Amino acid sequence: MNKILLFMIGMLLFLTGCWDRIEIEDRGFVIGVAIDLPENESVEQHTSQEEANKPRGQARFLATYQFVNPAALSGGTNQGGGSGEPVFNLTTEGDTIMEINRSLATRTSRSPYLGHTKVVIISEEIAQSKHFANVMDFLLRYQEFRRSTQLMIAKEKARKIIEIKPDLEKLPVMYIQSxxxxxxxxxxxxxxxxxxxxxxxxxxxxxxxIQRIVGSDKEVKVAGSAVFHGKDNAFIGWLGEEETEGLNFVKGELEAGMLKVQVEDNLIGYEIKGATRDITVDTSNIDNLKFTIDIKSEGNIPESLETLSWDRIDVLANVQEKVEEEVVRITEDAIHKLHGDFKTDAIGLGQYLSKNEPKLWEKIKDDWEEGKGYFGKSSITVNAEVEIRNTGVIIKSEPVQD
Known part of the structure; x- marks a missing residue:
């Protein structure tokens, strides 16, 4: 009997439930976060000596959380007498992101929950400062954030982006993510x-x-990219839209897109249907590693502003050559910015060496982008091969005759 009693008591210890459980109707579901520096820079005037004596960070942060209003989405009414909008934003300032997260609980009846956050938008000011690493530390360390949460860098205030009101979408953050x-x-x-x-x-x-995002009152544009150094998480600079296109080619991560190419006196459109890259390297001189990137692409011609006879082999070959020249041009522009100006290997050549030349990589990895700077000393050659699969449903484009 005593053994049974002890067993039952022991089982009760494991059936106590979740001590920190919050009922789902009491959660405030946050779907987006925007992080800025405050307008008055990093130090805010405290209203009391007690506040002034509290521990402080090296900067203050301004965070805007976008909450979902389930009642508005389901067509119900807010018991609290709210406006009925499908989302609402709360903005708070604090010395740390976690402090902001906790202080929001003093302003909303529902405890903020970040487990369903879809997008975190970080301002250019944060990215350019040493505090970007602190923000990333919180995003990686805090258990509620999912590793699939998407990051974007705003070419302005992040708060401005998350406060847009798109015409066709109820949830701004879901529109941004899409x-x-x-x-x-x-x-x-x-x-x-x-x-x-x-x-x-x-x-x-x-x-x-990381993707670059800009916005207006009702819409956003995601194009271009922000470049970060992998060793210290430092922002290096921006790649423009065309340079980003070139980077996608040299990384072999281009799924689709459109190139406009000059042919004779006018333009044709080349619709990219796929692209691959192959890297080879000459390691005979460690101080001048010679990389060759061969890009292969195939696609269609959905538009031609130039009068061409597409059924002629020489015409098709000439257009393919022009497209190849354009691919080489935009990839060389991207390489010039990353390799020549930034000295930052966002191309992934170091990863290639790590996988294919492990002994050499062990020898030079600490001096790849820093120290002796083997990445900056290397040379990169790009070749392109384009195949046009389809020229459309007509084989000849001509001016209409009266």
């Missing part, structure tokens, strides 16, 4: 960058890029 996932249609944006991707690059010491 635009950021259109890289399969546009070559001028990099693939969506997730928190887990940045963590992987930081552990590997690999430089990386």
């Amino acid at each position: 635009v950021g996932q259109n890289n399969y249609r546009s070559a001028r944006m990099v693939a969506p960058t997730e928190i887990g991707d940045v963590h992987h690059d930081l552990l590997a010491g690999s430089s990386y890029v």
